[in-house]
Amino acid sequence: MQLKDFVMCPRFEKAVDLLSKxxxxxIVFVLISGPRRFGEIESCLSNLSGxxxxxxxxxxxxxxxxxxxxYPDIPVRIEYSLTAKGAALAPILKEIGSWSTEWIEIGSTM
Known part of the structure; x- marks a missing residue:
């Protein structure tokens, strides 16, 4: 395929745009293990503002x-969890984790 024939798939482009924010x-990676409350997510990700x-x-x-x-408890309890669409990202993120273990050194720049 020649470069002039290359066309970026709009769905792929949107997916990469979303996941690269x-x-x-x-956040998806934190929620893979199960539902979490806001404060739990925040404490898992240092330097992330509320x-x-x-x-x-x-x-x-x-x-x-x-x-x-x-949940209508007193006080109200709110949990965040992955939908089926979000859970479908788990294998992709786990593969990125495996790749990073093999190829990325802490403190290195690309």
Missing amino acids: RWVAL KVLSDRLKEMENEGIIQRTV
């Missing part, structure tokens, strides 16, 4: 990657 892939986490969770919910479940 700062923190999105890491505002940015809130924004990313809303975006991911709108994309159908996570679901927000509100």
